[in-house]
Amino acid sequence: MLRSYLKIAWKVLMRRKFFTFISLFGVSFTLMILLVVMAIFDHAVGAAAPLKRIDRMLFVNTIRHQMTDGHGWMSQPASVHFVDDYVRKLKTPEKVGVTTVSANATAFTKSKLLPLDMAYTDGNFWQIMDYDFLGGRAFTGAEVAQAQHVCVINEATARAYFGTTDVVGRTIEIDLKRYRVAGVVRNVSAAQIYAYADVWVPYTLSPQYIKDTRLSGEFLVVLLAPSAADVPAVSAEYQQMMRQIPIPQPKEVKAIYSYADPIVPGFTRAFLGNEPSLQNDQLTKFYALVGGLALLFMLLPVLNLVNLNVTRILERSGEIGVRKAFGAAGADLVGQFLVENLVLALVGGLLGLGLAAGALAIVNEAHPIAYAHFALSWSVFGWGMVLTLVFGLMSGVYPAWKMSRLNPVAALRGAGEQK
Amino acid sequence: MENLLANSPEARTSPVAPLNGAAPVLRLTNIEKVYQTKTIETVALNQVTLTINRGEFVSIMGPSGCGKSTLLSLMGLLDEPTSGTIEVDGRPVTAYTDKELANLRNLKIGFVFQSYHLINDLSVVDNVEVPLLYRKGMSGKERRQRALQALDKVGLSARTAHFPGQLSGGQRQRVAIARALAGGPEIILADEPTGNLDSVMGEEIMDLLLDLNRRDGVTVVMVTHDEQQALKTERVIRFFDGSQVS
Numbered sequence: 001m002l003r004s005y006l007k008i009a010w011k012v013l014m015r016r017k018f019f020t021f022i023s024l025f026g027v028s029f030t031l032m033i034l035l036v037v038m039a040i041f042d043h044a045v046g047a048a049a050p051l052k053r054i055d056r057m058l059f060v061n062t063i064r065h066q067m068t069d070g071h072g073w074m075s076q077p078a079s080v081h082f083v084d085d086y087v088r089k090l091k092t093p094e095k096v097g098v099t100t101v102s103a104n105a106t107a108f109t110k111s112k113l114l115p116l117d118m119a120y121t122d123g124n125f126w127q128i129m130d131y132d133f134l135g136g137r138a139f140t141g142a143e144v145a146q147a148q149h150v151c152v153i154n155e156a157t158a159r160a161y162f163g164t165t166d167v168v169g170r171t172i173e174i175d176l177k178r179y180r181v182a183g184v185v186r187n188v189s190a191a192q193i194y195a196y197a198d199v200w201v202p203y204t205l206s207p208q209y210i211k212d213t214r215l216s217g218e219f220l221v222v223l224l225a226p227s228a229a230d231v232p233a234v235s236a237e238y239q240q241m242m243r244q245i246p247i248p249q250p251k252e253v254k255a256i257y258s259y260a261d262p263i264v265p266g267f268t269r270a271f272l273g274n275e276p277s278l279q280n281d282q283l284t285k286f287y288a289l290v291g292g293l294a295l296l297f298m299l300l301p302v303l304n305l306v307n308l309n310v311t312r313i314l315e316r317s318g319e320i321g322v323r324k325a326f327g328a329a330g331a332d333l334v335g336q337f338l339v340e341n342l343v344l345a346l347v348g349g350l351l352g353l354g355l356a357a358g359a360l361a362i363v364n365e366a367h368p369i370a371y372a373h374f375a376l377s378w379s380v381f382g383w384g385m386v387l388t389l390v391f392g393l394m395s396g397v398y399p400a401w402k403m404s405r406l407n408p409v410a411a412l413r414g415a416g417e418q419k
Numbered sequence: 420m421e422n423l424l425a426n427s428p429e430a431r432t433s434p435v436a437p438l439n440g441a442a443p444v445l446r447l448t449n450i451e452k453v454y455q456t457k458t459i460e461t462v463a464l465n466q467v468t469l470t471i472n473r474g475e476f477v478s479i480m481g482p483s484g485c486g487k488s489t490l491l492s493l494m495g496l497l498d499e500p501t502s503g504t505i506e507v508d509g510r511p512v513t514a515y516t517d518k519e520l521a522n523l524r525n526l527k528i529g530f531v532f533q534s535y536h537l538i539n540d541l542s543v544v545d546n547v548e549v550p551l552l553y554r555k556g557m558s559g560k561e562r563r564q565r566a567l568q569a570l571d572k573v574g575l576s577a578r579t580a581h582f583p584g585q586l587s588g589g590q591r592q593r594v595a596i597a598r599a600l601a602g603g604p605e606i607i608l609a610d611e612p613t614g615n616l617d618s619v620m621g622e623e624i625m626d627l628l629l630d631l632n633r634r635d636g637v638t639v640v641m642v643t644h645d646e647q648q649a650l651k652t653e654r655v656i657r658f659f660d661g662s663q664v665s
Binding site for chain 2: 001004011012318319321322323324325327328329330331332407409412
């Protein structure tokens with residue numbers, strides 16, 4: 001039966017090429033845009049080097065101080081005191097690492113000024129992340145503790161500054177300070193904000209490496225859970241820890257809040273949260289919002305396709321009448337029409353994937369984000385197929401139902417009269 | 420479906436005695452069909468009572484618009500009467516759901532239409548397979564085999580891979596007859612099967628239907644305008660203005 005449905009589906013597609021083109025254009029163009037968005041999202045938060053173990057990672061972005069007397073709140077990254085005296089003492093994480101958002105720095109080559117993005121990290125950071133080293137190694141915890149002037153640089157910096165990547169042991173001068181190159185890593189996309197920089201140096205060299213009792217500083221904390229299943233336990237222990245931290249300056253600060261979150265909830269909590277404590281990670285809201293937008297975006301071509309399909313049914317009323325006369329029940333016709341529509345959607349989906357690959361190639365060519373290379377991964381492909389299926393069903397169900405309700409006598413006469 | 424019919428309450432309460440020694444395969448009692456619009460009420464069939472016996476070849480004749488095709492649609496369970504009862508094998512069909520009626524059509528009835536109604540996108544053999552697609556549990560191989568047998572019976576074995584557009588009118592009607600035969604129905608309902616054909620091809624189709632009736636015992640009910648063809652059948656029922664006149 002399926003073979004017969006597929007055969008007729010193909011014939012129907014080929015019979016009206018212009019109709020097919022319009023339908024396919026709607027499906028594939030919409031899917032292309034959704035796939036490109038997904039590929040960018042996947043690139044930013046997916047499991048790829050150096051964030052290969054992303055499923056085990058938690059991030060602490062900020063500590064939020066809620067002020068007394070309605071003075072609002074203040075959110076800042078963590079201080080050395082906060083990391084060393086509280087976070088590093090947690091039992092559940094396998095490792096606790098520290099980094100910063102990369103900041104501007106400048107190196108001078110013989111002929112030109114070389115703007116760089118520099119991040120400060122500890123030794124653990126390199127064990128949590130999985131950088132692809134072209135040469136040398138990461139700096140160690142001991143080198144960090146001794147505040148040695150060592151650094152790791154990316155391939156682009158090595159080439160721009162030295163003209164080669166074989167530079168381990170050589171010295172680079174950045175912001176008038178000299179660092180020995182310990183290792184060279186492959187370029188990391190700026191979209192991977194926790195891992196991106198041109199140059200990494202020990203956080204003990206940071207001007208913000210101040211040992212006092214403030215909780216706020218400039219450091220982002222990366223925690224590695226022993227397994228993906230342990231992530232909630234790490235998050236829970238972190239919460240437990242937060243409840244025990246005494247509030248600094250209780251006259252000014254009413255409460256402090258901070259959360260250790262996997263990458264996506266970390267963002268959604270910060271950007272979508274509306275209560276002072278940010279207690280809800282807003283992940284459900286985020287997915288509902290994104291899903292809703294995607295559905296809304298698909299709605300227009302779906303409605304277009306529904307309209308074309310309904311018109312089309314009238315053209316095929318003779319066939320529907322014959323099938324009904326020879327024993328097709330309503331469900332058989334619904335099934336047949338859905339198969340036809342899914343075939344169309346599937347062809348559209350594959351075209352959409354092709355178009356998305358093309359669009360990503362153009363985006364990559366334009367280098368909108370440093371070192372970012374967007375690509376269609378298997379997960380994006382899988383999502384593309386799911387979207388295609390949703391598309392096929394959304395645009396097929398109503399016309400199929402309408403078709404199954406055609407009165408066979410009227411259908412055989414060629415009129416599309418409803419039962 | 421057979422079991423379903425046998426166990427239905429109607430099966431137990433409405434035993435129908437064979438008429439004149441032959442088993443009635445279709446019985447219509449006091450059938451009325453009225454088409455109603457906002458302003459006009461059209462009576463298409465008025466108190467029609469008739470029986471079709473197993474193995475009969477019956478012609479239905481009458482001027483255009485006298486209700487012949489409506490009658491055939493009702494016999495084929497494609498439409499419901501405004502009042503009256505239709506019985507198939509002695510069992511009223513009013514109690515059945517749409518799905519059960521579809522199944523009954525699939526098992527018992529084969530249709531032949533004046534304008535063939537072949538699906539142009541499907542090859543000859545695929546067209547003939549259409550009724551078998553809705554047979555539960557029939558394998559693709561068996562479907563193909565039965566379709567080829569039906570095509571052999573109508574003398575079109577050499578045209579199985581052709582498409583309807585590549586065939587003459589007579590050949591298309593043969594394909595339609597093969598399609599009607601493929602499911603092994605008890606009754607063939609033919610609505611002016613020769614109406615679109617010239618006299619030579621019309622004769623061929625008529626001979627084919629007569630042959631199926633005589634050799635294979637298939638019950639045939641045929642709507643026709645052609646007096647000569649009607650006279651070749653066992654019984655002629657005449658209609659005028661929605662009523663049976665003979």
